[in-house]
Amino acid sequence: MEFKDYYTIMGVERGASQDEIKRAYRKLARKYHPDVSKEEDAEQRFKEIGEAYEVLKDPEKRTAYDQLGANWKAGQDFRPPPDWNQGFEFRGGGFTGADAEHFSDFFESLFGKGFSRAGGRGGGFHARGEDTHAKVVVDLEDAYSSAVRTLTLKHTEVDASGRPQVKERTLNVRIPKGVRQGQHIRLAKQGGAGVGRGEAGDLYLEIEFRPHSLYRVEQKDVYLDLPLAPWEAALGATVTAPTPEGSVELKIPAGSQGGRKLRLKGRGIPGDPPGDFYVVLQIALPAADSEAAKAAYRSLQKAVPFNPRAHLGG
Amino acid sequence: MTMDKTSALVGEILEEQVELTLGELCRACQVPAERVVELVEEGIVDPSGPNPARWRFRGMSVQRVRCALRLEQDLGVNVAGAALALDLMEELERMRIRLRGLG
Numbered sequence: 001m002e003f004k005d006y007y008t009i010m011g012v013e014r015g016a017s018q019d020e021i022k023r024a025y026r027k028l029a030r031k032y033h034p035d036v037s038k039e040e041d042a043e044q045r046f047k048e049i050g051e052a053y054e055v056l057k058d059p060e061k062r063t064a065y066d067q068l069g070a071n072w073k074a075g076q077d078f079r080p081p082p083d084w085n086q087g088f089e090f091r092g093g094g095f096t097g098a099d100a101e102h103f104s105d106f107f108e109s110l111f112g113k114g115f116s117r118a119g120g121r122g123g124g125f126h127a128r129g130e131d132t133h134a135k136v137v138v139d140l141e142d143a144y145s146s147a148v149r150t151l152t153l154k155h156t157e158v159d160a161s162g163r164p165q166v167k168e169r170t171l172n173v174r175i176p177k178g179v180r181q182g183q184h185i186r187l188a189k190q191g192g193a194g195v196g197r198g199e200a201g202d203l204y205l206e207i208e209f210r211p212h213s214l215y216r217v218e219q220k221d222v223y224l225d226l227p228l229a230p231w232e233a234a235l236g237a238t239v240t241a242p243t244p245e246g247s248v249e250l251k252i253p254a255g256s257q258g259g260r261k262l263r264l265k266g267r268g269i270p271g272d273p274p275g276d277f278y279v280v281l282q283i284a285l286p287a288a289d290s291e292a293a294k295a296a297y298r299s300l301q302k303a304v305p306f307n308p309r310a311h312l313g314g
Numbered sequence: 315m316t317m318d319k320t321s322a323l324v325g326e327i328l329e330e331q332v333e334l335t336l337g338e339l340c341r342a343c344q345v346p347a348e349r350v351v352e353l354v355e356e357g358i359v360d361p362s363g364p365n366p367a368r369w370r371f372r373g374m375s376v377q378r379v380r381c382a383l384r385l386e387q388d389l390g391v392n393v394a395g396a397a398l399a400l401d402l403m404e405e406l407e408r409m410r411i412r413l414r415g416l417g
Contacts, residue, residue: 026389026390029388029389030389033384033385033388033389035381035384035385035403036385036399036403046388050388128341130341130344131341131342131343131344133380148322171323172321172322172323173322173323173324173325174322174323174324174325176324176325176326176327178327178330179327183327183328183329183330184327184328184329184373184376184377185325185326185327185328186325186326186328186332186373187323187325188325190323201341202341202342204328204342204376205325218411218414219411271330
């Protein structure tokens with residue numbers, strides 16, 4: 001298990017006051033909140049910050065943590081000393097409902113699992129099962145074809161002895177035609193089990209498209225970068241271009257410049273109205289790696305007076 | 315892998331095909347109705363219908379409510395602050411899309 005330096009994670013000195021720690025936490029939480037942040041590792045960072053704050057904001061836990069001494073370095077292999085928290089009385093109930101299920105092994109080795117929430121959120125007796133939420137990654141093509149995908153979902157169940165257990169289940173789900181990135185599929189009665197004769201809750205799946213090697217997706221529109229030879233762009237041509245629904249023959253107008261967008265109306269993500277498919281033209285230069293190629297470039301240079309930098313005043 | 319299509323679960327797209335009652339929204343977000351009423355008063359979600367018993371929420375309300383509650387819990391903002399953050403985040407998203415369109 002790796003030692004975690006909560007002070008470094010929070011970016012504060014070991015002698016920081018409780019107020020300074022709170023200010024540091026607020027600032028970092030705003031920066032890395034997964035709803036707000038576009039940083040790649042926001043979720044991971046946010047959990048780390050939450051865990052560090054959980055310890056440092058509570059004078060009891062902080063004093064106990066400080067007892068471990070300042071000689072530990074982050075990432076160092078760590079075993080808690082057997083009597084490390086002797087004489088500390090934890091009042092308990094200090095936990096304020098951050099996402100304790102995701103705290104590190106390091107945290108649990110020090111403060112135990114007792115901080116995890118027992119049972120479901122909100123308490124109270126509900127006969128109907130809880131609605132549950134999960135994120136799934138599918139291919140863009142699935143949104144065109146209403147494909148059936150097998151999804152594996154993990155959830156936590158509390159066993160008879162009260163210990164949380166991670167369980168897996170698989171579902172075959174038809175991906176609705178026209179679904180877009182960030183949208184949600186509601187599956188009736190596939191959420192948490194009901195109590196007694198109560199119905200199961202619903203399951204909400206958030207759709208995320210796997211990054212595609214060819215296409216970019218923006219809302220309902222799909223983009224493809226299409227390389228062209230200079231003569232195809234200059235003289236016009238008919239070329240084959242892939243789309244998620246299969247290849248199409250595409251007419252390139254003569255005199256096309258790089259960056260030009262050709263729109264295939266209605267060939268984006270299906271729907272009412274459907275999105276559009278955009279082909280973004282890119283001009284690829286043949287290498288001048290043979291005498292013949294060099295001669296061809298030179299004769300083009302002679303034949304065509306051309307200054308691509310004319311608009312720069314050059 | 316494509317499976318036997320007859321056994322597949324078929325869902326609805328929340329943002330397009332689903333309208334929720336107050337009770338359904340509360341269950342989907344795991345909050346008591348009073349909290350949703352607060353968010354409606356702040357304009358975070360905007361149901362149609364004359365009174366809570368006949369309110370109908372658009373599917374996207376589930377995400378707005380869940381996001382507002384997370385912002386409240388994690389960042390310590392109040393309901394008005396969460397409403398402001400949600401509006402600004404939407405504005406930011408629109409700007410990002412426009413920016414990509416120009417690029």
